[in-house]
Amino acid sequence: MVSLSYDIAHLLAGGLVLVSFMLLYQDRLYSLLNVFALQAVVLAGAVAWQAHIQGAHHLYVTAAIALAFKAVLVPWALHRIVERLGVHREVETVVRIGPTMLAGMGLVALSVVLMLPLTAAENPLAREDLAFALSVILLGLLMMVTRRNAVSQVVGFMSLENGLVLAATGARGMPLVVEISVAFSVLIALIVIGVFLFRIRERFDTVDVAALDESRGERP
Amino acid sequence: MELILGLLVQGGQMLVVLLLAPGLVGLVRKVRARLTRRRGAPVLQPYRDLLRLMKKEVVLAENASWMFRVAPYTIFAATWVAAALVPTFALGLQFSWTADLIAIVALLGSARFFLALAGMDVGTAFGGIGASREVMIGAFAEPAMLLTVFTLALVAGSTQLSVVAAFMASPAVGLRVSLGMALVALVIVAIAENARIPVDNPATHLELTMVHEAMVLEYSGRHLAMIEIAAALKLLLYVALIACVFFPWGMAAAGSGVLAHLLGLAAFLLKLAAGGVLLATFETAIAKMRVFRVPDFLGAALMLGLLGTLLLFVSRSL
Numbered sequence: 001m002v003s004l005s006y007d008i009a010h011l012l013a014g015g016l017v018l019v020s021f022m023l024l025y026q027d028r029l030y031s032l033l034n035v036f037a038l039q040a041v042v043l044a045g046a047v048a049w050q051a052h053i054q055g056a057h058h059l060y061v062t063a064a065i066a067l068a069f070k071a072v073l074v075p076w077a078l079h080r081i082v083e084r085l086g087v088h089r090e091v092e093t094v095v096r097i098g099p100t101m102l103a104g105m106g107l108v109a110l111s112v113v114l115m116l117p118l119t120a121a122e123n124p125l126a127r128e129d130l131a132f133a134l135s136v137i138l139l140g141l142l143m144m145v146t147r148r149n150a151v152s153q154v155v156g157f158m159s160l161e162n163g164l165v166l167a168a169t170g171a172r173g174m175p176l177v178v179e180i181s182v183a184f185s186v187l188i189a190l191i192v193i194g195v196f197l198f199r200i201r202e203r204f205d206t207v208d209v210a211a212l213d214e215s216r217g218e219r220p
Numbered sequence: 221m222e223l224i225l226g227l228l229v230q231g232g233q234m235l236v237v238l239l240l241a242p243g244l245v246g247l248v249r250k251v252r253a254r255l256t257r258r259r260g261a262p263v264l265q266p267y268r269d270l271l272r273l274m275k276k277e278v279v280l281a282e283n284a285s286w287m288f289r290v291a292p293y294t295i296f297a298a299t300w301v302a303a304a305l306v307p308t309f310a311l312g313l314q315f316s317w318t319a320d321l322i323a324i325v326a327l328l329g330s331a332r333f334f335l336a337l338a339g340m341d342v343g344t345a346f347g348g349i350g351a352s353r354e355v356m357i358g359a360f361a362e363p364a365m366l367l368t369v370f371t372l373a374l375v376a377g378s379t380q381l382s383v384v385a386a387f388m389a390s391p392a393v394g395l396r397v398s399l400g401m402a403l404v405a406l407v408i409v410a411i412a413e414n415a416r417i418p419v420d421n422p423a424t425h426l427e428l429t430m431v432h433e434a435m436v437l438e439y440s441g442r443h444l445a446m447i448e449i450a451a452a453l454k455l456l457l458y459v460a461l462i463a464c465v466f467f468p469w470g471m472a473a474a475g476s477g478v479l480a481h482l483l484g485l486a487a488f489l490l491k492l493a494a495g496g497v498l499l500a501t502f503e504t505a506i507a508k509m510r511v512f513r514v515p516d517f518l519g520a521a522l523m524l525g526l527l528g529t530l531l532l533f534v535s536r537s538l
Contacts, residue, residue: 014397
């Protein structure tokens with residue numbers, strides 16, 4: 001029974017990494033947002049399973065927050081923003097999808113190689129969770145780096161936060177108050193970014209962040 | 221006695237794959253037609269086509285070399301041997317100990333090599349385009365396939381298909397995310413290798429986007445029949461491979477009786493029909509992608525195979 005519960009935790013955490021790669025693969029904004037919602041659902045599942053096997057009931061609240069905020073509220077708000085901006089077909093990538101994927105594989109390998117020796121004394125579940133969480137964080141960062149469109153950069157930022165939540169649940173003993181404040185600060189960040197997106201659009205007629213470089217005079 | 225039994229099972233296997241392969245193609249075409257509200261040709265139509273092609277005379281281009289005439293038989297032989305090595309209804313195949321999954325990949329690779337050569341041999345533009353695209357697809361599909369093989373071999377501790385299938389049927393396999401990834405990667409590779417819809421359209425004959433049909437455009441008569449049946453065998457091989465590795469239920473164990481083998485055959489027929497219907501449904505639901513998108517599609521398979529191996533490494537080292 002122990003091995004089955006471990007297997008399911010492994011399945012959900014591995015699924016989270018896989019969905020991070022699916023985020024990198026998307027080339028339409030709407031499908032990007034849908035995959036992001038899927039990631040939040042998988043995260044909620046992973047956190048709820050951790051709550052079940054650790055017997056930590058406050059983690060259920062974390063899972064519910066992830067489900068309500070990141071699977072429903074944030075994608076819905078981003079859908080609205082994309083609709084109002086009228087940019088649903090544009091995902092300009094700096095690098096092509098293939099090399100991005102390969103770089104992502106390198107990051108996953110890096111986090112595995114880094115995390116497993118570092119946490120050698122911990123129990124297998126936490127070690128694996130930390131390794132996967134670090135990969136999700138790095139993949140979110142990669143997404144922010146390789147996308148020019150501000151909306152997909154926001155999605156990268158949010159998926160990075162998903163990795164943080166996974167790490168926190170795996171580490172045992174993150175207080176609920178921290179989790180709630182993190183969730184709300186992400187929500188505030190979304191509102192700020194949403195307002196900011198419209199300001200960018202108003203000023204430069206695009207949400208391509210390359211336009212910002214131009215206005216700083218970096219590109220002739 | 222055991223040797224005779226093994227040889228019997230192996231011979232039966234070779235006959236079964238050869239006899240069922242055109243039927244599978246016919247089934248897929250029929251289901252596709254029904255899904256688009258057409259009546260469609262009968263399921264037996266591919267058999268009739270093959271017989272008709274066998275009787276027709278061969279028309280050779282003037283500048284066709286011996287390569288062009290030999291290639292169909294080489295392709296057919298390599299594919300048939302590869303298909304005979306995948307356990308379909310019974311595990312105790314006599315030849316399965318001489319060649320593992322990597323050898324099957326190599327056999328299919330050499331069949332592809334000869335097909336590409338034959339496509340370029342006559343020197344028509346279509347053949348060259350088809351051959352170059354086929355090789356491009358192969359360059360992405362083969363590494364993905366090999367990574368899937370690695371994942372399976374790491375899980376089961378062997379590259380022998382019989383051992384892998386027996387391991388997958390046992391409860392020791394558990395619930396592994398790597399296997400799910402390997403399954404998806406293998407399905408993507410199978411779709412690309414068999415020139416099915418998101419990658420290539422098997423129903424087209426004059427389009428600038430075709431890959432497989434472009435290479436065989438110059439073939440006629442019994443040569444074309446050989447190539448067609450090799451293509452059908454390849455489709456059956458991939459369905460049988462996926463069924464044998466990921467759904468290994470109902471297969472007769474080595475050395476079991478006649479009844480077990482008959483049951484295994486019935487289970488295999490069911491799996492084959494399910495695979496055909498699923499493939500046809502998938503093809504109807506999806507649109508063909510541009511040739512330049514194919515590397516991304518196959519790159520996803522490569523990535524899944526790599527990720528599966530990596531995740532396996534995580535769960536094993538703990």
